[in-house]
Each structure stands twice: as structure tokens, then as C-alpha cells.
Amino acid sequence: MNYEAVIGLEIHSELKTNTKIFCGCATSFGAEQNTHVCPVCLGLPGVLPVVNKRVVEFAIKAGLATNCTINNYSKFDRKNYYYPDLPKNFQTSQYDLPIAEHGYVDIEVDGKTKRIRLTRIHMEEDAGKLVHSGTTIKDSATSNVDYNRTGVPLLEIVSEPDMSSAAEARTYMEKVKSILEYIDVSNCRMEQGNLRADLNVSLRPVGTTELGTRTEMKNINSFKALEDAISYEIERQTEVLEDGGHIVQETRTWDPARGITLSMRSKEEAHDYRYMPEPDLPPIVTTPEQIERYRQELPELPDARQARLTGQYGLSAYDAAVITASRQLAEYFDAVIVDGADPKLAANWIMGDLAKNLNAEGKTIEDSPVEAKRLGAMILLISKGTISSKIAKKVFEEMWKSPDDPEKIVKDKGLVQITDTKAIEAIVDAVIAANPKPVADYQGGNKKAIGALVGQVMKQSKGKANPAMVNQLLAARLEQ
Template sequence: MSYEAVIGLEIHSELKTNTKIFCGCATSFGAEQNTHVCPVCLGLPGVLPVINKRVVEFAIKAGLALNCTINKFSKFDRKNYYYPDLPKNFQTSQFDLPIAEHGYVDIEVEGKTKRIRVTRIHMEEDAGKLVHSGNTIKDSNGSNVDYNRTGVPLIEIVSEPDMHTAAEARAYMEKVKSILEYIDVSNCKMEEGNLRADVNVSLRPVGTEKLGTKAEMKNLNSFKMVESAIEYEIDRQEEILDDGGHIAQETRTWDDGKGITVSMRSKEQAQDYRYMPEPDLVPIITTDEEIAEYKKNLPELPDARRARLVDEYGLSEYDAGIITNSRAMAEYFDDVVAAKVDAKLAANWIMGDLAKNLNAESKTIESSPVSADNLAKMIALIEKGTISSKIAKKVFDEMWQSDTDPEKIVEEKGLVQITDSNAIEKIVDTVLAENPKPVEDYKGGNAKSIGFLVGQVMKLSKGKANPGVVNKLLKEKLDK
């Protein structure tokens, strides 16, 4: 039988605040264990949590950027469960009146736009971290707990089960990340767990409506993991269903090393969170005026920015999509084209050599060794014909080593393009004299062999001859 996968995501994003959601402890990553804790986040008796104003602001911004309705009356609730990463035995979260609901995100997959509905966004506190002593989890005689992360503010973004392939789920998560970066509410550093997803997957026979039993995979913190885990899970469930089996409703964990999902705990014997209104926190009321003000102050979002790059600079949808996917890259692009250089050339250099070098050295564009200013100057040199594209690659490499003014590099290294026809003609003559075979081939009708001759001229000129002039001269002489 053929099946359709039904996929929903719960994305947890840590907010970029200085302090925790209910106390003044710092949120910075990587501190020594249990040094960012206080009576409130340790859940000592008699303490009173107070909501961090910025958390509410960030959650509302995220709600609006994801096209949600902001609930003007919102409250916190206690979600009860026992696990040592929660010192209070409950997580302070939101249940029936989350800060935002009914939104959507548009994604593009294989050239088609698709709308993924966002069910809700709620605020909650993150849990602590368990560290297992002993060599492996099996021989450890205990678990160690670090409560530094307990109380770090999170928003949880819950989607409707509107996705049907791993690629759609990935595109959705990428888009959400991009939007959160644009509105500057989360660092979105996935390797630090700033952004992670719980993924629900179920299958149903193609053409049917009724949802199958789902399995949930928790805490996936890379796009690759989300994609691989979904693909694996679809195959696993398909095999079980084809064999006439039934899918157990359960939580599974993705084993990245082995590339499989493994059962963690069964959900069949009811998880009962016994939500209750949080009596220590009072409701959050937001007025229409405040919401309008937030809306007004939202920055340009990825979709709008992309449309602008297409309209204003004539970039292709695809290129504009890549550049605007990350806010930092979009800003870098804007800085380069602010110097009035050719936008398409700028896009090609940013997506090409710059991106390639950044990836190779695992650098972000914010810490690019080549500044937007210098890249713009280099592109201007290409446009003026001072250097060829080929020489530009050398200049770029020099700039990558030391962010030097490209004009200075060109001057110091003697990289100025030779456009003087007389100088080039000499080289062309030498090449023609030294390569009788290709010359004969060309004259015998093999037009392609001119490429070889151009290459030889470029080589002899150390890449400095203007390729246009070289081509023209070669043709003139060969066609004589």
C-alpha cells in the first residue's frame, strides 16, 4: 500500500534575554555548573517568580512575525511531571491561553509555495541538564544535574500537522529560524541547543483522512537530524504497517551515530500533566494599541526582503532566497550593493567564493575576514575592467588572508589587467607560433580548439590579459 506521511513540529527556541524568565539569574551559555541558580529557579519553598518583561515582548514579536493572533489575555500554568531536570516537579508553561495562536509560515519546496499553519506559540521555562557519571549510562551509579539552564526562557512554536515530507519539515524549520533571526529574539545557535524540534510523524493510506498513530522524536537540534529522523521513521512505520502490525504511540529518540530511532518511553499509559493555573503569576494583558505598536516596529521579514531583492536588483528568486535566508547575509549584501556595484555580481561573489570560504573554515558571515566594503571595492575593479574575474579570485584570496583594500593588493602584486592590444598581441603571436597543432585543428573546422589557445595566452600573461581582448585578437588572426 502507499502511505502519506503526516508531520507536525514543536520548535523550542531559547530567547535572547540577559536573565531567566522568572528570576535575575544570567542565561549565558557555558558557565560552570550550578553557578546561575537562585532560590526561584531552584524551586525552593516560599519563593515568588516574576516574569521578565522582555520575554513577553519577544514572544509577542515572534507571534506577529509568524502571522499569529496575539491573545490579549494570557496566563501561565503548571505542567506537572517528575523528572530531576525540573527542581519544582512542574514546568511553568502556558496551557489554554498561550500568548499567540492561529498563525502560518509560507515555505518553498521544489519551487512551490506551501502554507504551514502555526497552531500556537507559548512561553515557558527550559529545564536543567542531566550529566551522567561513569563511562556509559549503563554503568553510572547516578546522574548529575546542572540547573543553570533551568528557567532560561523558551517559546514553543507548535505547527499543525501540515507537512508531508522530510524536505517540507526542514524547509519549515529553516524558515522559522530565519524569521526568529530577523526579529532578533533568539540566537538560534542550534549547536548550543538554542533551537530544537520535537517531531511528530504518522502515516495514513493515501487518500484517507483519518490520522494514524504518531511517534514523537524529541530534541532534534540540527536540520540534518530532523530530515534523517523523519525519513527513517517513515520507512520504519511503513514496514510495520505493511506487515499488518500497529504503530505504538511512543516517544523515540534519534541515534545520530547509528542513524536510527529508538523507543524511549511509551505514551500509551497516559501522560497526565494535570495542568493548573499558576497561582504565583498574574495574567498578562496586552492592549490593541500595544499590539499595533509591536507590529509597526517589526523589521522587514525574509519574504518581503526577498521580494525586494528580486524587484530592486533583478536577482533570481532562487538567489534572493539564499541571500535572505540569513539576516546577516542579507545585511552583508545590502552593505555591498550600497556602494552601487552590480548586484548580480555581488550576489555571485557572496554565494560563491565568500560562502565557500566561510563554510570551509566554519565561520559565520558576521566574522567574515573580507568586509563588505572591500568586497564592493573589488567588484568595482572588475566592473571597471581593472582586473579580470580570474584575477579577482586571487585578489579575493589575498583579502581573505588579510582584509586589505583590494586596490592596494592589485597595485602591490602587479595584478592590473593588460588591456593594451599591442602587449597582448605579442603574447598571442608567441602562443600561435608555439602551438601549430591546435591552430591547424581550428582552421580544419574544430572551433573548440580556440579555447585551448585562449588558455595558453592567459597562462603566459599570468592571468592578467583581458580575456575579451585575447579572444578578439585570436579570432582575428586565426580567421585571416
């Protein structure tokens, strides 16, 4: 039997506020353990939590950017469970009246657009960090707890089970990440745990609509782990079903080292969260005017930006998608072309040499040694014919190493393109005289033989001859 996978994601994103969601403790990453804690986030008796205004603003903006309805009346609830990373024995979250509901994001996989529906977005507090004495939680006799992260504001973005492959799930998560970065509410640094996903996977026979039994994998914190865990789980469940077995509904843990998921048995077998309204936090009531004001403050979002890049500048859908995937990259692109550089050339350079150099040195676009302005100036030199694309590669490498303007580099290194007909003709003549075989081939009808001669001319001119002129002059001489 052929099965299809049904995949849903709960994405947790830490918000980039200065302080925690219910107290004034700092949220900055990397502080000494248990130094960003206070009576409120430690859950000491008698404290009164107060909601951080900015968390509500960020949550509403995230809701608007993902086409959600914002609930005018929203409240917090207590989700009760016992786990040592949670000092209060409940997590303050939202249950029946989340801040935003019924949204969607569109993703594109293999050239096809698919709409992934969002069930809801709610605000909650993050839990603390556990450091286990053994290598894993299972073989640890004790664990140490750092509560610095407890109370850091989180958005939980819950999708409908609308994805059917690892690639779709990855693309969806990338899209959500990019939206959160655009609206500037989260740093989305996955290596710091700013963005992580719980995913659920089930299988059903192709063509049927009833959902199969699902398994859940928690705290997936890289795109690779997300894809690998889903692929493995699809394979595992297929095998179980084909052998006539049935899937057990359970939480499994992804072991990246072994590339498998493992069943997790916790002491808390019965998941009964006994949600109850949080009496210490009054409800959040938002007016349509406030919501409209937040909507006005939203920047151009990835989809709109992508449409602008393809529509206005003629970039391919693929190029536009790559460039708009991150706000920083999209802004870099805009800064490259602002002084008139050709947009398609700009896209090629950004996705080609620039991306290659950044990757090689593990740098992000923000710390690129070649600023957008200089890259734009260099592209203008290509368009004006001052340098060839080939020479531009040399200029680019120089710019990578020095802060000089491309014009200065071209002048200092003598890289100006040779566009003087006489000078190129002289080289053309010398090359024709020295290479009788390709000349004879060309004249005998093998027009491709000109390539070897062009190569020779370019080589002798040290790459500086204008390639179009070389082609033209060579052909003219050979036809004589």
C-alpha cells in the first residue's frame, strides 16, 4: 500500500525583547547560570506577574504577518505539569483565547504553491535549561537547572497538519523564520534555541482522509534535523504499518548522531494539563484601531518583496526567493541596485561570488567585507564596459581584501578592459598566425573552433580584452 505523510509543526520562537514576559529580568543570551532570575520567574509565593507590553505588540504583528485574525479579547492560562525546568509547576500560556488564530502562509516547493494553514499563535513563557550529569537525560542520575531562560517570551505558532513531506515542512519553517525576521520580532538564531519546532507525523493510505496515529518529536532546532527526523519517522512508520503493526501515539526523541528517533518514556505518562485561567494576569483587550496601527507598521513582507523582484526587476522566481528569504539579504540587494546597477547582474553576484566567499569564511551578509555600495559600483563598471565580467571577479576578490573602491582597484591594478580596436586586432592577428589548426578548422566549417582562438586572445590580453569585441574581430578576420 502507498502511504502519504501528514505533518504538522508547532514552531516556538523566542521574541527579541529586552526583558522577560512577566518580569524585568534581562533576556540576553549567554549569562552566567541563574543570574537572570527574580522571585517572579522563579515562581516564588506571593509574586505578581505583569505582561511585557512589547510581547503583545510582537505577537499581534506576527499574527497579522501570517494572515491571522487577531482576537480582541485574549487571556493567559496555566498549563499544569511537573518538570524541573519549570519552577512554578505550570507554564503560563494561552489556551482557549490565543492572541491570533486562523492564519496561513504560502510556500513553494518544486514550483508549486501550497497554502499551509495556521491554527493559532499564542504567547507563553519559555522554560529553563537542563544540564544533565550523564551524556543523555536517560543515563543521568541528576541534572542541573539554569532558570535564566525561564520566562523569556515565546510565540508558539501552530500549523494545521497540511504538510506531506520533509521538504514542505522545511520550506514552511524557513518561511515562518523569514517572516519573523522581516517583522523584526525574533532573532531566529537556531543555534541559540531562538527558533525550534515540535513536529508531529502520521501516515495514511494515499487517497484517504482519516488521520492515522501520530508521533511527536520535540525541540528540533535545525532545518537538517527537521528534515532528517521526518524522513526517518516516515520510513519507520511505513515499515511498522507494512508489517501489519500499529503506530503507538508517543513522544519520540531525535538522535542526530545515530540518525534515528527513539521512544521516550517519561514519569509523566498521563498528559493532563488541567488548564485554568491565570487569575494574576488580567485579559488583553485590543481595539480594531490598535490592530490597524500595528498593521501599518509592518514592513514589506517576503511574498510582496519577492513579487516586486520578479515583477519590477525581472528576476527569476528562484533568484527572488533566495534573495528575499532573509530580510538582510533583501536589503543588501536593494542597496546594491539603488545607484543604478543592473538587478539581474546584482542577483548573480550576490548569489554567486558573494555567497561563495561568505560561506567559505562563515560570515553572514551583515558582516560582508564588500558593502552593497561597492558591489553596486563594480557592477556599474561592468555595464559601462570598463571591465569585463571576468576581470570583475579579480576586482571582487580585491574588494574582499581591501576597503578600496572598485574604480581605484581597476586603476591601480591596470585592469581596465581593452576596448581599443587596434590593440585587440594586433593580438587577434598574432593568435591567428600562431594557431593554424583551429584557424583551418574554422574555415573548414567548424564554427565552434573559434572558441579556442577567443580563449587565446583573452589569455594574451590577460583577460582584459572586451570579449564581445574579440569575438567580432576574430570572426571578421577569419571570414576574410
